Amino acid sequence: MAGEALLRMREVRKTFGGTVALSGVDFDLNPGEVHAIIGENGAGKSTLMKILCGVYPMDGGSILVEGEPVRIQLPKDALALGINMIHQEFANFSKLSVAENVFVGRLPRKAGFPLALDSRDLLLRTAEVLGRLRLPIDPGARLDSLSVAQQQLVEVAKALSANLRILIMDEATSSLNLRESEQLFATIEALKVEGISVVYISHRLKEVMDIADRITVLRDGANVGTFPRGHIEEAAIIEAMLGRRLRAAVKKAATRGPTVFSVTGLSIPGKVRNLSFELHRGEILGITGLSGSGKELAIRGLYGLWPSRIERMECNGEQVSISHPSDGLSLGITYLAEERKNMxxxxxxxxxxxxxxxxxxxxxxxxxxxxxxxxxxxxxxxxxxxxxxxxxxxxxxxxxxxxxxxxxxxxxxxxxPEIVILNDPTRGVDVGSKQEIYQIIYQLAREGVSIIMTSSEIPEVTALADRVIVMSKGHKIAELSDAEVTTDNVLALVTQAAAADEHG
Ligand SMILES: Nc1ncnc2c1ncn2[C@@H]1O[C@H](COP(=O)(O)OP(=O)(O)OP(=O)(O)O)[C@@H](O)[C@H]1O
Ligand SMILES: [Mg+2]
Known part of the structure; x- marks a missing residue:
């Protein structure tokens, strides 16, 4: 093989109490390579990378960088070697500027005045790093004025601004929509050009097949194979991951019982305009659209998690209101939040x-x-x-x-519950478990539970829902049901709406 591997992990072992998380894993990384790690939930992906980052000590095994054994016991040891990880819930300073976040702890001082911040230098240096990543982000903007996706890209810039050789992304796109993911992939390409290696953990197999040079599959704490891009089909990867073939959930026949819940005139200033819909017993109702369509806020608004105005809400024929999740709970309505860690x-x-x-x-x-x-x-x-x-x-x-x-x-x-609201129900869930969750959702609907759902992945909504409300710029632009519910139809509608906006 041409060239020396940048990183070799050998026979890495880790147990937590009685659980064997890693049972002697080998993992190699070449310079400038994007190497994906995939595997079922609990396969050991995060643990392997946390060991590399000095978050957990390993029980046995070795790590070599450029052929030399290294000791990584604390995060600072990893940082000193140029190994950095983008965490899903990153610790940032939302009230400070992008530039201050990128250089936090290393802010440039004016020559001779150790307490005086050199803000011109800071902005220039940040602009330089953002430029290397081709990120159209203003260094002076306050961090909390950016979207979560952009804040994540700022984290990449922060890693790059120090000495960076290996960047680890653990489910970086699990909450990103299509456009945001593409921006992240462009950023990864820019890192590759600089010779930086990227370890990429994701459950979205399609994107893994697109961006990874090699794919390592972990199963039950063991490496079951490393495959170069183009040398393996998606079905074979899934089989390696699961140790069996994937069984797709069987979609239930659409049912339309009596109306159990209805919302008339839901509005959120500047975000959602006059949304009305009905939900039937045993039905799976999807709400979808691109980011910024208002679909998530609409759902949060109706459950009292975002300030909204609702002309009328009815549950089982009676007028009700939900100003707090506990009101929802007492009506038999439960809600799966989109954000695990904070909420x-x-x-x-x-x-x-x-x-x-x-x-x-x-x-x-x-x-x-x-x-x-x-x-x-x-x-x-x-x-x-x-x-x-x-x-x-x-x-x-x-x-x-x-x-x-x-x-x-x-x-x-x-x-x-009688009604379940699901916001991104399979975030971070492996392909096998995804099908299990779909099966549970179908089963609930068969039992007469009514479901309202949305997802960052449009195909997930169209796979599950009997009926779909399509939103664009805060408006309901269409309602599809039964055989009309396809990803192609939804995408056609949202792109038409976007084009109409540009021309009108
Ligand atoms: N801090 C911990 N304490 C105890 N057990 C742990 C800890 N962290 C991980 N484990 C266990 O180690 C195994 C591997 O977990 P890990 O988080 O590495 O999985 P993963 O491949 O990242 O899964 P996912 O795709 O769900 O994120 C699991 O059985 C998990 O329960
Ligand atoms: Mg994990």
């Missing part, structure tokens, strides 16, 4: 306690809560969504990312 997972609680939080709230008025009932109900729910865990009494942090998402779904199911 829904309680890190200080166990897996069981996390799963039970809604149930506890919904029953405490009516019953003296029995510990045993709570335990049984939560275990049953966790089993239903197939959360992979050492035990329900473990801390929730011990779950892999995708299994945390599944736990949140278990939490919603535990209260036996």
């Amino acid at each position: 829904s997972v309680f890190p200080q609680l166990t897996i069981r306690e996390n799963a039970s939080v809604l149930w506890m709230r919904s029953v405490w008025r009516r019953f003296v809560v029995s510990r045993r009932r709570e335990r049984e109900a939560s275990l049953q729910s966790l089993r239903r969504v197939n959360v992979k865990m050492a035990g329900a009494e473990s801390p929730v942090d011990s779950l892999s990312g995708g299994n945390q998402q599944k736990m949140l779904l278990a939490r919603l199911l535990m209260v036996q």
Whole structure:
């Protein structure tokens, strides 16, 4: 093979309590290579990269950089070697400028005046780094004026501004839409041109096949193969990941029971205009559109998570209002939040306690809560969504990312809701578990539960929904049902709407 590998990880082992996370994994990275790591939820992807970044110590194995053994015990050891990771929930300073965030801790001072910030130099140096990445971002802009996707790109710039040789992205696109993902891929190309190596972890196989030079598949803490681009088909990758063929969920026949819920005239100033819809019993209603269409805010607005005005809302024929999620809960409506870390997972609680939080709230008025009932109900729910865990009494942090998402779904199911609102239900979930979650959603609908859902991936909405509301610029522009519900139809509608905007 031409050229020396930049990084070699050899026989890396890691156990957490009784769980074997990595059982002797080899992983190589070449200079300027984009190397994807894929695998089921809990396969060990994040753990392997956290070891490389000095977040966890390894139990055994070795790491070589340019052929030399290195010791990485703390994050600063990794940084000194030029190894950096973009975290999903990055710690940034939202009230400071882009430039101050890029150079935080290393702000340039005026010569001879150690306390005086050289802001001209700071802006110039930031502009230079952003330029290398071809990012059209203003160095002087306040960070919180940028979208989450742009803030993530600022994180890349921050990594690049120091000595960077290896950049690790763990599910960087899981919350990005198509356009934002493309911007990120362009940024990755720019890094490659500079000879920087990128480790890319993602559950979106299509994008992995597009951008990776090589793909390593982990299964149950072992490397089951490293494949150069173009040498393996998607189906074969899935089989390597799962150890079996993928079984696609069987779509349920659309049902249209009586109306159980309706919203008339939902508006959010500047974002959503006069949205009305009905939801039938046992129906899966999708709301979709490009980013900025207002679909997510509409859903949050209707559940009291964003200020909105609603002319009329009815649940089972009675006029109701939801000004706080607890109002929704008492109406039998539950909501799966789009953001795991900040909104829904309680890190200080166990897996069981996390799963039970809604149930506890919904029953405490009516019953003296029995510990045993709570335990049984939560275990049953966790089993239903197939959360992979050492035990329900473990801390929730011990779950892999995708299994945390599944736990949140278990939490919603535990209260036996009549209506479920799902915002990005399979974020960070592997291809196999995705099909399992689809099957659960179909099953709920068959049992008569009504579902409102949206997703950052339009194909997911069209795969699941019986009926789809298509939004553009805050308006409902179309409603599709049954056989009309296809990704092509949705994309045609949203691109037509965008073109009409440009010309009018
Ligand atoms: N801090 C921890 N404490 C205990 N167990 C852990 C911890 N971190 C990870 N594990 C376990 O190690 C295994 C590998 O987890 P890891 O997070 O590496 O999976 P992953 O491949 O990144 O999955 P995902 O795609 O869901 O993010 C899992 O069984 C997980 O439960
Ligand atoms: Mg992970």
